[in-house]
Structure formats: C-alpha cells, structure tokens
Amino acid sequence: MSASRILAIARRIAQGFRRDERTLGLMFVVPILVTALLGWVLRDTKDTTVGVIVVNQAGEVGQRIYDALVTATTGAPDGVEVVSIADTVDAAKEQIRHDNGDIAIVIPATLLADVTSGTRPTFTVISKGTEPAADAQAFGKLQGVFASLARELVPAGANPPVIPQIKRETVYLTPEADQVDVLSPIFLGFFGYFFVFLLTGVSFLRERIGGTLERLLATPVTRGEIVLGYSLGFGIFATIQVIVLTLFILNSVDVPAIGPLPPFSIGLGVDSAGSPFLAFLIALLLSIGAVNLGIFLSTFARTELQVIQFIPLVIVPQGLLGGILFPTAQLPDVLNTIAHALPLTYAVEGLREVMLKGSDLSSTVVQTDLAVLAGIALFFVVLASGTIKREVA
C-alpha cells in the first residue's frame, strides 16, 4: 500500500471540489440553510390560542361552568379562550367547520344528577380530527383549564372531586383515525412532486449536456413546443404515478396466508371523504409544476449529482413549510409568507380539504388551491421556456 498514491487520490478529490463551486456551496451552505430553517420553525412556531365553543345542555349549572370558563380564559392566559356558546352539538360542529373555533365542549344535561349521585359525568369534546397533533395539543390545554376550574366548581362535600369522563368526537374522520389516514393526502402530493421533479431535472439535464437540446433548437421546434411536449410526456407518467398512488392509498386488498407467509394487505385502505378525481386533479397540477421546475433548475446543474443536490433546496423547505409537519398558520410570519409561495402548501391544503373533509369544487378553498396550483404550473412553464436559450422564439 502506497501512502503517496492514497494521498494522490485524496488530493484529486480535493482539487475537483475546489473547482466545483456549486457542489461546495451545496455541501456547506445548504445544510446550514436547512438546519437554520428547521430551527426557526421549531423555535418560533406560534402557540396559537385554542378557540373553545361551549355547548351547554345542563341549564343553570352549565351556565355557571360557562361563566367561570369565560372568566378564567379571557385574554387566553393558558392559550385557551372561549369564543362562543352554541345551542346544539351540530351548531358547534358547523362553527368548527367554518373555522370559528377549534374545539367544542359539551356540558351534558345529566351533569347535576351525575355529580349528586356520585357518578362521573361525561363531557363530549369535539375537534376537527384532521390534525391529530393539533387536536391533542388543544385538548391538553383545555384539560389544564378544566382541572383548575374543577376545584372551584365542584360542589362542597364531593370528595374526592368528581373527575368527568371525556368522550371524543370529531367533525371530520373519526376519533380513531390514525396517522396514515391523516397523512395520506400528503403522501399523494409530496411523493408525486418529489419524483417528478427529480426525473425531469435529470432528463432535461441530459438533453442539455448530451447535445440533443442543441440539435432540437436547430430545428423549427419552438421553446414553447419543447416545454409543452415535456410537460405532456412527463405528465402522462406523472398521471399514471398519481393514479397508482391514489389507488394504493385508497384501497386495500387482503392477501391470505400463503405457506409460511402470514396474511397481509396491499394498499393503505384510507377512506377518502371526497372525490378521488378531484384529489387526482390537484396532484396532477402539482406534477406539471414539478416537471417545469425540473427543466428550470436543470439549467443550474452540470451533472446528475448536482440535480440531486437540489433536493435539500427544493424539497426540504417545502416539506418543512408546506403544512406537512406544522400547520402553516402556526409558522412565524415570514415563513408563513414563504409557505404561501410554495406549490406544495396549496396541494397539501387542497388534498386535505378533499380527502379528509370531503370538500368538492364548490369549496372556495379547493377553488383557490386549484387556481393557485394552475397559476404556479403556468409560471414554471414560462420560467422553464426562458431557460431554453435560442435566438428564435
């Protein structure tokens, strides 16, 4: 073994890096950027106030609880504030549906009788159900407020203090919905976006470095034709990908035990509350944007490796800010603004609306998301056309 040969190889690598400023930048600057972004999101995520709707079915006793709750939460000292009182459970659900409150608590009609007879009363807590983590956080805060209230409200002589039972209900999905149910819209948007971007970026880079783009540009083909041809070509595969992914997420096929293999199921079997076609349309618009983003960014890469190095720049911020890990409303203001310039944010929102809440085209949220995604796709088409350099249009 020769130390000089080992050193020669190491030196060759260092020399290569020295001349490859882009890789150096991506190696040292991007991890800092991504880590800083993650730190920012984690540290400065806003602790939003949980808006509570009270449904009083217990008459005067309930009113006392309501009044005490309002007094205790005015100004949201514990991050909880009573926002309204509703007459019925349905009215409370409707308010949550319209984002007029995050969580509703139903004070049961049997409260007084239960407490007097020593039975644990059952309070029903209603949350949205589309974001289990946010729901759990809201529920925890509400429990804290109730624990301190209980000491004041419990009738004298009740010993030990009556601890109410909690029954959970959700506006969307069911309280038993697991992470897979909730995350399935994100799978559809994120993986479609990610793979299409990568595939197009690498393919178009090969056009650029292989000389075929130059040959194409010496024919009467227009830049628009190239970009639209690419969008259509990759769009077909993106469509198939989205169809396969949608089918896999929404269906489940049970396979019985075969020999030593235990029974298993293929597919996630998630129930989409809304139209799978609408979900598909959202994912498709996102993919068309990804095709053209790939074409655009291929301009800035010289090798396939460099396209892959764009992943932390393109994919990670969208993953962090797109409403996947943290609700966009809780992001610091600057990051919230950035999040609303990213296509994945709209796709995740739209897919959640459709698949979890069952919204259709009449929903303004879905309409906005579709319009913005189409706008972003168009913007990337124009951007991609601009990177195909030729002196004729």
Add this chain to the structure above:
Amino acid sequence: MPDPTGMPMTPPPTQAPAVEAIGLRKRFGAIQAVDGIDFALSPGRIYGLLGPNGSGKTTLIRLLTGLARATGGEARILGTKMPSRKALGTIGYMPQSGAIYPELSVAENLGFFARLEGHADRASIDRVLELVELGERKGTPALNLSGGMRRRLSLACTLVHEPKVLFLDEPTVGVDPALRVQFWTHFRRLAAAGTTILVASHVMDEADRCDELLFVRGGKVIGRGSGAELRQRAGTDNLEAAFLVLSGLDPEGNPIQATSGSGAIL
C-alpha cells in the same frame, strides 16, 4: 479537378450565396470567440472550416444556425437573416457531441427528428438508414451502438429532412476509413444536388475533399481558398504546414519573425 473520392468537384458558383457572414462577432466575457468574420458560401459547394480546438469554429456555426446571438454583424441563410425559425427548416446541424437519445432505438431517434422537421415518412427514414448502413440495426438502442455507429446515426438524424444547408461539426470523428469515404461520396452527391455543406474539423486530412477551405484561428478567418491554392500561397506542400504559415508560424509551429503578408490571404 477530381476529389479523392473520384467525383468531380463543384465548379465555382455564380448564384446568390446560401450562407453569409457579415462582420460577425461573438464575445464571451473577455474572450472574443468570433472576431469580425465575413464570407459568402455558394449553393452546392462543400466548405471546410479548419482550425485548432478553441479557434471559434463551433461558435461560428452556432451563430450561423441562430443558436447563439452575435454581439456584432449578422448571419444569413439563403438570404434570410438569422435567427429565423423559417430558415431553420432548411438547415441540418450535426453537433460535435453525439446529440442522439441513447435509450431510443436507431429508428426511434430518426423518427423523432424527422417528425420535428415534418418528414416522418418511412421512405425518408429508410433512405438515410441505408446511407449510414444502419438498416439492420433499426431496433437497436443507440446505447448499444459502437462510437462510429453513433456518429453515423447522428449524421442520419441531420440528413433525414433533406436540408438545403448542412452544418457538420466534426462529422467523421470515430468513423472508420471505409465509411468515411462513403460519407464524403454522399456529401459530394448532396452538393451536386445543390446542398451547401460547411464541415468543421480540426483534422486536415479531409480538407482536400472540400471545394474550398476557411482557415480559422483566434476567431478570424486567416485564409480562404482551395487546398491547392492555400498550399501554394503558403509555399508549402501540405495543408497543416500551410495553416501554420498562415497563422504566422513556421512549419514547425514556431513564431515567424517579420511575417509580412501572412494572414492577408482571404
């Protein structure tokens, strides 16, 4: 005068030029890649663009085909000022790099470029396949072809739409001698049918097959004429030496003192 393939060379022209460069310039930052080139190329003739690597040949072709914007002067193809999409339909460009799709078969590559040019008929494809002798490799992915075969496929993609003006950047690199002769026979046939061909090369051994040569160095044309004329002007018996002399060097490549007159031959 017969060329080495035995076919008669095209007589000097009288028609309107097929390709014109008028004070053509291109600058990349501090580098003047093309430095005021003027010429007119006549229809039906083969021109050789000769010069060392980095002399500006490829940039000149990119300016003529409208792939790059000139920083000065203008280029015209068949009388149309470039860049013009209309004129692009009349030209064929074979880039220096392979410029074919490795994952596509021979026929698929040809079919693709033919469709872009609006010549997707089977006869056009079969004609060029026969020319480059790849008929039996129709279904082979370009990835599995030898280097020479890929060059042949690249040429076929350039010829499939029967262009009026051909720009060939190092077309015979990696092509074996027998096939090279066939290439040139075909180029000569195309020229006889009226096609104007500009062949860029840094090897001199093919130069005598051209009707006329343009020696390029430092972004300028330093000599123009037939091979015989250029040798005679430089007072040497081979083109390589003629190129060096016209570049202001002696036949060994050393600078000549007091090079009066050198570089003035155009």
